[in-house]
Amino acid sequence: MPEVKESPRVAVYGLGAMGLEIVRILYRRHARVVAGIVRPGSDKDGRDLGDLAGVPGLTFPARGDASQALHEAAPDIVVVTVSTYLDDTQFGIFSTAVRAGAHVITLAEEMLYPFATDNPLARELDTLAREHGVTVTGTGHQDAYWVNLISVLAGSTHDLGGIEGRLAWNVDDFGPALAEQQRVGTTTEDFSRWLAGTERPPSFTHYSLYALAAAVGLTPDGTAECVTEPVLAERDIHSKALGTTVRSGTLLGYTDTDTLRTKEGITLSVSSQGKVYDEHETDYNEWRVTDGSGKPTLHLRNSDLSTAHTTCASLVNRIPDVIAARPGIVTVDQLPQLRYWTGLHLA
Amino acid sequence: MPEVKESPRVAVYGLGAMGLEIVRILYRRHARVVAGIVRPGSDKDGRDLGDLAGVPGLTFPARGDASQALHEAAPDIVVVTVSTYLDDTQFGIFSTAVRAGAHVITLAEEMLYPFATDNPLARELDTLAREHGVTVTGTGHQDAYWVNLISVLAGSTHDLGGIEGRLAWNVDDFGPALAEQQRVGTTTEDFSRWLAGTERPPSFTHYSLYALAAAVGLTPDGTAECVTEPVLAERDIHSKALGTTVRSGTLLGYTDTDTLRTKEGITLSVSSQGKVYDEHETDYNEWRVTDGSGKPTLHLRNSDLSTAHTTCASLVNRIPDVIAARPGIVTVDQLPQLRYWTGLHLA
Numbered sequence: 001m002p003e004v005k006e007s008p009r010v011a012v013y014g015l016g017a018m019g020l021e022i023v024r025i026l027y028r029r030h031a032r033v034v035a036g037i038v039r040p041g042s043d044k045d046g047r048d049l050g051d052l053a054g055v056p057g058l059t060f061p062a063r064g065d066a067s068q069a070l071h072e073a074a075p076d077i078v079v080v081t082v083s084t085y086l087d088d089t090q091f092g093i094f095s096t097a098v099r100a101g102a103h104v105i106t107l108a109e110e111m112l113y114p115f116a117t118d119n120p121l122a123r124e125l126d127t128l129a130r131e132h133g134v135t136v137t138g139t140g141h142q143d144a145y146w147v148n149l150i151s152v153l154a155g156s157t158h159d160l161g162g163i164e165g166r167l168a169w170n171v172d173d174f175g176p177a178l179a180e181q182q183r184v185g186t187t188t189e190d191f192s193r194w195l196a197g198t199e200r201p202p203s204f205t206h207y208s209l210y211a212l213a214a215a216v217g218l219t220p221d222g223t224a225e226c227v228t229e230p231v232l233a234e235r236d237i238h239s240k241a242l243g244t245t246v247r248s249g250t251l252l253g254y255t256d257t258d259t260l261r262t263k264e265g266i267t268l269s270v271s272s273q274g275k276v277y278d279e280h281e282t283d284y285n286e287w288r289v290t291d292g293s294g295k296p297t298l299h300l301r302n303s304d305l306s307t308a309h310t311t312c313a314s315l316v317n318r319i320p321d322v323i324a325a326r327p328g329i330v331t332v333d334q335l336p337q338l339r340y341w342t343g344l345h346l347a
Numbered sequence: 348m349p350e351v352k353e354s355p356r357v358a359v360y361g362l363g364a365m366g367l368e369i370v371r372i373l374y375r376r377h378a379r380v381v382a383g384i385v386r387p388g389s390d391k392d393g394r395d396l397g398d399l400a401g402v403p404g405l406t407f408p409a410r411g412d413a414s415q416a417l418h419e420a421a422p423d424i425v426v427v428t429v430s431t432y433l434d435d436t437q438f439g440i441f442s443t444a445v446r447a448g449a450h451v452i453t454l455a456e457e458m459l460y461p462f463a464t465d466n467p468l469a470r471e472l473d474t475l476a477r478e479h480g481v482t483v484t485g486t487g488h489q490d491a492y493w494v495n496l497i498s499v500l501a502g503s504t505h506d507l508g509g510i511e512g513r514l515a516w517n518v519d520d521f522g523p524a525l526a527e528q529q530r531v532g533t534t535t536e537d538f539s540r541w542l543a544g545t546e547r548p549p550s551f552t553h554y555s556l557y558a559l560a561a562a563v564g565l566t567p568d569g570t571a572e573c574v575t576e577p578v579l580a581e582r583d584i585h586s587k588a589l590g591t592t593v594r595s596g597t598l599l600g601y602t603d604t605d606t607l608r609t610k611e612g613i614t615l616s617v618s619s620q621g622k623v624y625d626e627h628e629t630d631y632n633e634w635r636v637t638d639g640s641g642k643p644t645l646h647l648r649n650s651d652l653s654t655a656h657t658t659c660a661s662l663v664n665r666i667p668d669v670i671a672a673r674p675g676i677v678t679v680d681q682l683p684q685l686r687y688w689t690g691l692h693l694a
Contacts, residue, residue, distance in 0.1 A: 025505040144503040148684065149496055149647070155685035156491040158372040158660035160692070217689040264692050297656065300496070301648050309644065313505035337495065337684040338502035342564040345507070345611050 007344065008323055011035035011075035011102065013093060014082035015044055015052055015062055017175045018107055021312045022079055023053040029316070029344040033058055035073035040064030066093070070100035077319055080106040084181075085201055086114050091121045094136060098129050104136040105315060105322045109204040111138025112147075113331050116210035116224075117202060126329040135325040138207075139318045141311040143332045145285045145302060146208040146270065151215035151333075153300050154289055161292040163212070165205075165270035167285045170277040171253050172240040173308045179241040182253040182274045183230070191230045191251055202226070203256035205270045210260065215333035218262040227257045231275045239276045252276045283307045317341045354691065355670055358382035358422035358449065360440060361429035362391055362399055362409055364522045365454055368659045369426055370400040376663070376691040380405055382420035387411030413440070417447035424666055427453040431528075432548050433461050438468045441483060445476050451483040452662055452669045456551040458485025459494075460678050463557035463571075464549060473676040482672040485554075486665045488658040490679045492632045492649060493555040493617065498562035498680075500647050501636055508639040510559070512552075512617035514632045517624040518600050519587040520655045526588040529600040529621045530577070538577045538598055549573065550603035552617045557607065562680035565609040574604045578622045586623045599623045630654045664688045 009032045012019050019036075026033050036049040041064060050058035063069040070078065078097035083090055090108060097104045114122035129136045146165065154160055171182045183191055194200075203226055213220050231252045236245050246252055253275030260268045283305035289298035320343060321335045332338070356379045359366050366383075373380050383396040388411060397405035410416040417425065425444035430437055437455060444451045461469035476483045493512065501507055518529045530538055541547070550573055560567050578599045583592050593599055600622025607615045630652035636645035667690060668682045679685070 029505065141503070144499055148499045148502075151686050152491055152495045152499060152684060153649075154687045155495075155664045156488070156657040156661045157687065158376065158656070158663055160687045215684075216687055264689060266692075296651075297653070299650050299652075301650070302500075303646050303648070304643075305646075306644070309505070310503040314503045316505055317502045337499060337562075339498050340501045340504065340507045340563050342611060345613075 007032055008076035008319060009034045009074065010319070011037065011070060011073055011078045013037040013066065013078050013080045013097065016081065018308070018312060019079070019081040020053045021308065022081065022315060023049065023058070024055055025312055025316050027053070027055045027058065031344055034075050035069050036062040037066045037069055038062045038064055066096050067100065070097060070102065075102045077103040077105055077323055079315065080104055080108065082108070084109045084204070086110045086119055086121050086125070088121070091125060094125055095128055098125075098132050098134055098136065101132060101134065103134045103322050105318060106136075106138050107140045107311060107315060108138055109140070109142070110207055111136070112140070112142050113207045113210040113214065114138070114329060115331075116207050122329065130328045133327045135322050135327055136329045137318065137322045137325065137332065137335065139315050139332055141307050141314060142204070142208045142211070143314050143318065144310060144338055145305075146205065147211045147215050147332060148338050149300060150212055150287050153287065153298055154216055157289055157291065157297050159291040159297070160266055160289065161294060162267045162269070162290040163287065164290065165285070165287045167270065167283075168273040168275070168281070169283050169307045170281070171274055172276050174241065176241050179239060179276070183251050184239055184242060184253055184276055185244065185246045186251050188230055188232070188251070191254070195228055203228075203258055203272065205256060205258040205272045209258055209268045209270060211331055211333055212268055213260060213262055214331060218264050218266055218268075221261050221263045224258065224260045228254055230254050231273060237276055237278055241276070246276055314338065354379055355423035355666060356381045356421065357666065358384065358417060358420055358425045360384040360413065360425050360427045360444065363428065363524075365655070365659060366426070366428040367400045368655065369428065369662060370396065370405070371402055372659055372663050374400070374402045374405065378691055381422050382416050383409040384413045384416055385409045385411055413443050414447065417444060417449060422447075422449045424450040424452055424670055426662065427451055427455065429455070431456045431551070433457045433466055433468050433472070435468070438472060441472055442475055445472075445479050445481055445483065448479060448481065450481045450669050451476075452665060453483075453485050454487045454658060454662060455485055456487070456489070457554055458483070459487070459489050460554045460557040460561065461485070461676060462678075463554050469676065477675045480674045482669050482674055483676045484665065484669045484672065484679065484682070486662050486679055488654050488661060489551070489555045489558070490661050490665065491657060491685055492652075493552065494558045494562050494679055495685050496647060497559055497634050500634065500645055501563055504636055504638065504644050506638040506644070507613055507636065508641060509614045509616070509637040510634065511637065512632070512634045514617065515620040515622070515628070516630050516654045517628070518621055519623050521588065523588050526586060526623070530598045531586055531589060531600055531623055532591065532593050533598050535577055535579070535598070538601070542575055550575075550605055550619065552603060552605040552619045556605055556615045556617060558678055558680055559615055560607060560609055561678065565611050565613055565615075568608050568610045571605065571607045575601055577601050578620060584623055584625055588623070593623055661685065
């Protein structure tokens with residue numbers, strides 16, 4: 001396992017909106033950004049990382065030849081911001097970094113708790129990381145707002161019956177790929193057809209509820225469900241991410257309500273609304289803890305959230321924890337409490 | 348150090364409002380309450396603990412002979428809910444428990460971070476606890492709401508400039524001793540005279556800011572200040588704790604605003620309003636994180652808090668962490684993340 005250093009060498013794999021924001025944060029905090037990786041042949045391949053991120057001083061090109069670039073740059077850790085699920089492509093990216101001897105930290109939502117499903121790639125990646133003595137961890141906004149703030153909150157009750165979350169995020173903050181994934185602009189008929197299809201992977205919050213259960217110390221009983229409902233535009237609203245207008249009566253996005261039951265009889269649930277916002281709307285994150293009789297006892301709300309900010313910042317602050325962790329896939333419930341990385345404080 | 352067990356033997360030292368609530372929680376959660384200790388000669392001395400707490404099944408007397416009672420009951424841990432500051436009396440209580448070979452967990456506010464001041468009793472107690480192989484920790488509402496939720500929140504920003512808290516608690520929830528300490532019912536002249544006196548000890552939040560600094564990973568630069576302002580009744584309001592009416596124009600309580608500066612240039616502050624509530628008021632806890640330019644970036648609010656509930660519940664949930672910790676005084680920033688004690692889940 002590479003030695004923990006004050007200022008580790010960081011590569012960023014995936015230079016979309018999130019990847020470039022992470023490059024900017026790392027640069028401002030005087031971390032050593034040593035490589036930027038893009039899809040081979042993408043229009044960013046070969047362009048200067050500093051130009052792409054809008055910061056001076058990073059005068060080396062983004063590269064499409066990931067394996068070669070990582071071996072040359074020898075990062076301590078690779079930040080991966082490519083996609084959501086642990087599929088074959090994502091596995092290929094992670095294993096390229098692992099084989100280059102680097103830790104991996106990622107925003108891929110499935111990686112927050114990849115053992116929530118029976119994904120054989122999670123076991124394979126865990127084995128590979130252990131063999132190479134490196135750690136692989138998924139983090140992001142969820143780490144603070146859907147898992148660790150909530151497990152601390154639940155630590156202040158003496159009779160835990162359930163935990164219920166409600167949250168909203170603006171599809172327009174995350175680029176066109178996610179807007180399409182949230183079915184923005186489709187009709188209710190299209191949505192129903194899509195929903196009835198069998199291919200839909202678990203929602204983001206599916207993974208976070210498993211991580212929350214682990215952080216609280218609960219054992220899922222094997223029954224998890226997700227109810228998905230469309231959110232319709234009541235008037236024409238412009239989508240920045242898509243660059244088009246969402247017509248009244250079509251989808252601004254949808255709400256997933258995930259529920260996870262545990263052997264302790266404690267039920268965890270979260271309603272996540274991802275949609276194109278109207279003018280006055282802002283992100284929020286709200287949770288209630290109920291007691292054994294279902295009565296609300298504790299409450300926490302984060303208003304005026306900038307989910308894109310907290311997503312990238314939480315990842316950056318987790319870098320020293322991931323470097324110091326044991327080899328293998330290590331989920332955030334097994335890391336120390338999330339905190340500001342004072343070693344890289346912006347002076 | 349005693350072995351960590353699923354259901355440790357717990358003694359409760361101090362059977363006021365908080366102590367008896369903790370007895371009830373422990374009883375409902377099937378912990379083993381093995382002794383209740385009161386001041387020798389108090390009117391509770393010799394009365395059945397079950398009668399005092401209003402629970403059946405604890406059919407043994409509260410005892411005034413602490414040392415003898417603790418040696419007989421052999422608790423793994425002693426819960427101490429007697430007073431706020433680490434003075435000679437409190438030191439005597441802690442050392443009686445430590446000499447009986449028991450860990451100590453306490454609501455004494457100074458013990459949240461006793462090294463915030465140059466209190467020689469803290470060093471002496473630390474040495475004594477190490478000699479006896481036991482841990483001494485201060486916890487309570489502050490652990491979750493003034494320290495750990497806030498350090499997690501700060502872990503989701505990339506540019507930490509400051510942390511500001513605002514909170515309110517109802518003096519009437521905590522009995523007559525605290526109501527007198529909050530100067531309830533006194534005149535502004537009395538208050539000014541009292542404030543000008545030199546004997547006033549640091550506020551509760553003084554200690555919590557040092558604990559927060561430690562949890563975030565910051566180093567206080569030696570400049571801490573507290574500004575105290577009276578909160579006056581605008582009409583006659585009944586105080587349950589004192590059993591009298593607070594006359595219009597006299598004090599409902601006061602607000603302490605503590606500020607702590609750090610070597611990293613990050614300023615921590617908290618305004619704590621402790622007063623007798625009017626009918627519509629409830630406890631809240633609200634924090635903002637600002638960036639290096641002073642702009643607010645993150646927000647957290649807990650509404651409709653029951654501070655008495657969270658005070659006692661946080662202490663109970665911390666018991667396994669304290670039993671498992673290294674010997675000596677261990678502050679909450681050094682413990683694992685606060686979480687629900689599932690080993691004692693109320694089924």
